[in-house]
Amino acid sequence: MALKAVRKDVYFDDIETRPVNSRRLYQEGKLCHAIKHAYKHAPSAREILDKARVKPSHICSIKNLEKLPITRKTDLIELQKSKPPYGGFLTIKPEKVERVFISPGPIYEPLHSSKIKWFAQAFWAAGFRRGDIVLNTFTYHLSPAGMLFHEALKQCGATVVVTGTGNTEIQLQTMRDLKVNGFVGTPSFLMALIKKAEEMGLNFRNDFALERAWFTGEMLSPSLRKTLEEDYGIDTRQTYGVTEPGGAIAYECAQKSGLHLMDDYVLEIVDPVTSKQLKPGEVGEIVVTPINNKAWGLIRFGTGDLSSYTTEKCSCGRTSYRLTGILGRTGDTVKVRGMFVVARQVDEAIMNLDTISRYQLIVNRIEQRDELTLKAELKEATIDQSKLANDLNEKFQSVCRVKIDKIEFLKSGTLPEKYQKILDEREWE
Ligand SMILES: [Zn+2]
Numbered sequence: 345m346a347l348k349a350v351r352k353d354v355y356f357d358d359i360e361t362r363p364v365n366s367r368r369l370y371q372e373g374k375l376c377h378a379i380k381h382a383y384k385h386a387p388s389a390r391e392i393l394d395k396a397r398v399k400p401s402h403i404c405s406i407k408n409l410e411k412l413p414i415t416r417k418t419d420l421i422e423l424q425k426s427k428p429p430y431g432g433f434l435t436i437k438p439e440k441v442e443r444v445f446i447s448p449g450p451i452y453e454p455l456h457s458s459k460i461k462w463f464a465q466a467f468w469a470a471g472f473r474r475g476d477i478v479l480n481t482f483t484y485h486l487s488p489a490g491m492l493f494h495e496a497l498k499q500c501g502a503t504v505v506v507t508g509t510g511n512t513e514i515q516l517q518t519m520r521d522l523k524v525n526g527f528v529g530t531p532s533f534l535m536a537l538i539k540k541a542e543e544m545g546l547n548f549r550n551d552f553a554l555e556r557a558w559f560t561g562e563m564l565s566p567s568l569r570k571t572l573e574e575d576y577g578i579d580t581r582q583t584y585g586v587t588e589p590g591g592a593i594a595y596e597c598a599q600k601s602g603l604h605l606m607d608d609y610v611l612e613i614v615d616p617v618t619s620k621q622l623k624p625g626e627v628g629e630i631v632v633t634p635i636n637n638k639a640w641g642l643i644r645f646g647t648g649d650l651s652s653y654t655t656e657k658c659s660c661g662r663t664s665y666r667l668t669g670i671l672g673r674t675g676d677t678v679k680v681r682g683m684f685v686v687a688r689q690v691d692e693a694i695m696n697l698d699t700i701s702r703y704q705l706i707v708n709r710i711e712q713r714d715e716l717t718l719k720a721e722l723k724e725a726t727i728d729q730s731k732l733a734n735d736l737n738e739k740f741q742s743v744c745r746v747k748i749d750k751i752e753f754l755k756s757g758t759l760p761e762k763y764q765k766i767l768d769e770r771e772w773e
Pocket residue numbers: 597598599604658659660661662
């Protein structure tokens with residue numbers, strides 16, 4: 345009995361800890377139903393299937409989603425122009441739409457109450473509960489963020505302070521007056537608040553009651569996370585959300601080792617060129633299909649974000665697979681010998697060694713084979729270059745999964761002032 349009470353407090357619902365196989369069966373059942381529902385009620389979904397010559401009953405497995413094309417933000421904008429206002433994806437009667445949000449594009453999105461539950465699950469995993477007083481610094485206008493997070497925090501029992509964006513001095517005064525212990529916003533805005541408090545002569549750790557911060561919409565760098573946690577004593581969590589397909593896609597638990605996938609989407613990591621599904625550990629584009637959104641028939645939405653996923657068990661007890669973090673956008677990447685090399689991962693591999701000040705990675709094609717050259721400016725000329733070359737290649741291979749063919753060490757300041765970190769010089773004939 346006692347154990348059950350504790351478990352109930354840790355997990356949002358028992359779906360989070362279900363066995364992997366039963367999750368797959370659950371998701372495929374929901375997918376099958378969602379595709380049939382979209383085909384019946386959303387004209388654009390029907391066109392997509394008809395054009396691909398696929399019957400809805402054929403999309404009852406995650407693998408079979410590959411038979412359908414990917415819909416991107418630009419497609420959605422065009423479709424909303426030609427089939428206003430929802431682009432042919434609305435699957436309920438227009439008078440049943442409770443709220444409409446507007447994303448840049450513009451893209452008009454109907455609210456479905458399930459969106460609130462998805463964010464509530466993410467807030468719950470981050471530890472938000474009854475008794476918490478939470479500053480919601482996302483905008484309440486146009487975009488779904490402010491209102492959605494507000495409702496989701498309420499579902500967790502928290503008290504929400506409606507501040508929205510900007511007004512740092514008022515935000516700080518409110519935080520002190522109300523003894524705010526939770527922050528919802530972007531990492532950079534929280535840092536701006538801390539800096540402002542320090543400029544005002546306050547000691548953030550002692551004069552404020554902030555215990556936890558929940559971030560989305562912007563990457564939390566490992567160094568900023570370390571500063572917030574170690575210097576300011578704030579527990580930080582990230583959630584990955586994309587508004588077009590519905591909202592929260594993946595969220596961090598207390599382990600902070602990847603983002604657990606929400607059960608209400610089928611998430612694929614695909615090769616951005618072929619749209620085929622990739623294996624765990626391989627880097628590709630995040631593509632999502634909502635399976636529990638009765639209002640919206642979007643299928644295979646291509647986010648343009650790059651990530652990979654892991655199937656390893658998480659010690660928090662949740663059984664869902666995890667995203668390994670957002671590694672960049674599809675434009676920041678180059679494919680070398682079949683593997684995607686992503687700018688952020690190259691940075692991680694090379695700059696962590698702390699002996700290189702700047703670098704340039706060049707891809708060439710010599711006798712039908714991709715060749716990778718690294719030009720690296722040394723911080724100190726006296727370093728053992730052959731050992732460093734080995735260390736660099738070892739680190740690079742473990743992070744990017746391809747080998748560098750040539751490494752050239754340069755004196756500091758040799759690379760031009762403006763240069764591209766990754767240069768693709770291949771010519772395809
Ligand atoms: Zn976990």
